[in-house]
Amino acid sequence: MAQLDGIELRHLRAFLAVVEAGTITGAAEDLRIAQPSLSQQISGLERRVGVKLFHRNARGVRLTPAGDALAAAARKAFSVLSDGLDAARSVLVEVVVGLCSGVPGELLHRLRAEIDGEVRFEPADSAAQPGLLRAGALDFGVVRLPVPLEGLEITVLVEQPxxxxxxxxxxxxxxxxxxxxxxxxxxxxxxxxxxxxxxxxxxxxxxxxxxxxxxxxxxxxxxxxxxxxxxxxxxxxxxxxxxxxxxxxxxxxxxxxxxxxxxxxxxxxxx
The missing domain is CATH 3.40.190.290 (D-Maltodextrin-Binding Protein; domain 2)
Structure with missing residues (x-):
């Protein structure tokens, strides 16, 4: 991984922007940065890679064989990273909810629908739940009031005679x-x-x-x-x-x- 030292996603993004635009000026406009700054990023990337990535001429830039290889790899890397982010965002985080006895089933369905994540109900007495919350063993708790509420937020769900x-x-x-x-x-x-x-x-x-x-x-x-x-x-x-x-x-x-x-x-x- 030493060959990646100093190479950041912004460098590869700038590199691909130049490839797509065909000119430093056009890429700078697309990225909304100053042309000298973009030129410095491309020159810095070439130093870190150790080869020339572009042939420069009066009409713009053209990829060298090394640049062509890097462009293919960079596109693949961004595609894999995008897929990975989509996969990560699709994974539901487990949310542990303490549950006192005798909670009606319709309330459990309501909580499962309203709480973001994969809800797991964990039986726990009302008296124990504040301590479990403060210790990080629970994310939420369903309790019969009153309980000690120091440092806790509370939402009354049901009040019935x-x-x-x-x-x-x-x-x-x-x-x-x-x-x-x-x-x-x-x-x-x-x-x-x-x-x-x-x-x-x-x-x-x-x-x-x-x-x-x-x-x-x-x-x-x-x-x-x-x-x-x-x-x-x-x-x-x-x-x-x-x-x-x-x-x-x-x-x-x-x-x-x-x-x-x-x-x-x-x-x-x-x-």
């Missing part, structure tokens, strides 16, 4: 709405708070402010177990934005429902 989810056999299954008083004596099917402590605290504090301080019944994560727990205990309810199971009923609050907010987070530009 929670309702009461019960099994079809539950005494509340036939009502059209619930109020907080009707939940008195009901236990709450709950998840491990360390997955989304901010969200867990916000929901429980909202319930407490409305007068309901339920006994928490914790169960392992999983849709099958979720439905099973609600079907086997008549004093057990859950708080969810929906109930995606034919055995379950979702009942809206008549007023003052807790709210779930799903957000897209990423590192701030200042980081």
């Amino acid at each position: 929670l309702g009461v989810v019960v099994h079809l056999s539950h005494p509340l299954a036939g009502v059209s709405t619930v109020d907080w008083n009707s939940l008195e004596g009901q236990r709450l099917l709950w998840f491990s708070e360390d997955r989304a402590p901010g969200y867990a605290n916000a929901v429980l504090e909202h319930a407490a402010s409305a007068g309901w301080n339920p006994v928490l019944h914790r169960a392992p994560a999983g849709h099958t177990l979720f439905t099973y727990e609600l079907s086997s205990q008549r004093d057990l309810v859950a708080l969810r934005p929906s109930a995606d199971d034919s055995e379950l009923v979702w009942i809206p609050f008549a007023q003052n429902p807790p709210v779930e907010r799903l957000a897209l987070i990423r590192k701030g530009f200042a980081e």
Whole structure:
């Protein structure tokens, strides 16, 4: 590669411009540079190559055999480079998106369409995602708010009220709405708070402010177990934005429902 030392793309571009124009003056006009500057570039290229590239006469320039060989190689090099750039631009960059549990499928399709690149969703608890973003392990994160947002940008994607989810056999299954008083004596099917402590605290504090301080019944994560727990205990309810199971009923609050907010987070530009 030592023979390429000092030869830059601009030198070869200038050389081919002279070949196409047939004169230094015409090539300088095409390149929009001064003729003396272009002449210096061609002379410098000839010094670096070590041979004359043009025969010069009163009518312009004509390629020498060495120049003809270099012109063919330069055209090929520019063609290969152009193809390489097109290939590089066509490759989708992988974008890793952290994903908390229970995100609706339509939101995933929306994110895949809106994010440039080849999206790969990586399951991760809301509590862990800010740290993973700051460490560079994630490009984006989908979390349940609130989470610590120092140094992060946030876009709220979904804001929806929670309702009461019960099994079809539950005494509340036939009502059209619930109020907080009707939940008195009901236990709450709950998840491990360390997955989304901010969200867990916000929901429980909202319930407490409305007068309901339920006994928490914790169960392992999983849709099958979720439905099973609600079907086997008549004093057990859950708080969810929906109930995606034919055995379950979702009942809206008549007023003052807790709210779930799903957000897209990423590192701030200042980081």
